[in-house]
Amino acid sequence: MKPPSFEYHLPGGVEEAVGLLAELGEDAKPIAGGQSLVPMLALRLAAPEHLVDLRRLDGLRGVxxxxxxxxxxxxxxxxxxxxxxxxxxxxxxxxxxxxxxxxxxxxxxxxxxxxxxxxxxxxxxxxxxxxxxxxxxxxxxxxxxxxxxxxxxxxxxxxxxxxxxxxxxxxxxVRRGRSGFAIEEFARRGGDFAIAGAAVAVELDGAGLVRRCGIGLFGLGSTPLRAPAAEAAATGSALTGIDASELGRTALAELDSVPADLHASADHRAHVGAAIVARAWRRAAEEAAHG
Structure with a gap:
């Protein structure tokens, strides 16, 4: 399909870009790389009357x-x-x-x-x-x-x-010291959106106890999610006392609902999600423990 017609704008700076967004209101969409918006335009899932191209805004780039x-x-x-x-x-x-x-x-x-x-x-x-x-x-x-x-x-x-x-x-x-990080996902093909995925960050204190952990979930709800109950269960504990599989089940048990679609039923996605959380936790915990 072809996208609906729109008016194209190419601002030269951030001030001009936000001015256009303010002036044009809900009829305008900013576009950067276009890897999400262009397919949505082609499928008529989005139909803005104005596109504000950000490619000249060099100040938005860099690390x-x-x-x-x-x-x-x-x-x-x-x-x-x-x-x-x-x-x-x-x-x-x-x-x-x-x-x-x-x-x-x-x-x-x-x-x-x-x-x-x-x-x-x-x-x-x-x-x-x-x-x-x-x-x-x-x-x-x-x-x-x-x-x-x-x-x-x-x-x-x-x-x-x-x-x-x-x-x-x-x-x-920036988290240095005794920290570990891991991301795991399950997708049917490389490059596909994940059926279930988890990003885990673990930080240990001087005694080897979990000072902080963050568990981000994707593919398991209508928005990206955190797993606060699982995070709370791990925080303050020694790594050796944490059962990764149980932590994964806790992370999924606290979700209000898990989506079902043509790629996976809700039960299958929840089962895979718990396993993915456990796998990511093991990798992050091992890195935190051994550096």
């Missing part, structure tokens, strides 16, 4: 570490994240998630901000942002504000961004 955080510009491509030594060193969970996204052609065009703003429940980056307690920066004509990842994803393909707001960057806390 920078400062004050204990790594800031990744929203316009940074997934391929650039995959190549970044800074991301691999300081946000390893992000680096490990990136090769799982689609195919290299998609990663060459797709952007960090595009993936987060699209908020697909089966995508990797939103779950990573949740597991790492990322903070997302948005700009509008009213100024800039910071949104915690836990408050950013509000529903199916929807976020806390207002119509005139533009996602400009995401900040990830």
């Amino acid at each position: 920078e570490e400062r004050d204990g955080t790594v800031r990744i510009g929203a316009g940074t491509t997934q391929a650039a994240v995959q190549r970044s030594a800074e991301v691999a060193r300081s946000v390893p969970l992000m680096a490990r998630a990136t090769p799982l996204i689609g195919h290299f052609q998609i990663r060459n065009r797709g952007t960090v901000g595009g993936s987060l703003a699209h908020a697909d429940a089966a995508a990797e980056y939103p779950a990573v942002a949740l597991a790492l307690d990322a903070r997302l920066e948005a700009v509008s004509p009213r100024g800039a504000r910071t949104i915690p990842a836990g408050a950013f994803f509000t529903g199916l393909w929807s976020t806390a961004l207002a119509e005139d707001e533009l996602l400009t960057a995401v900040d990830f806390p």
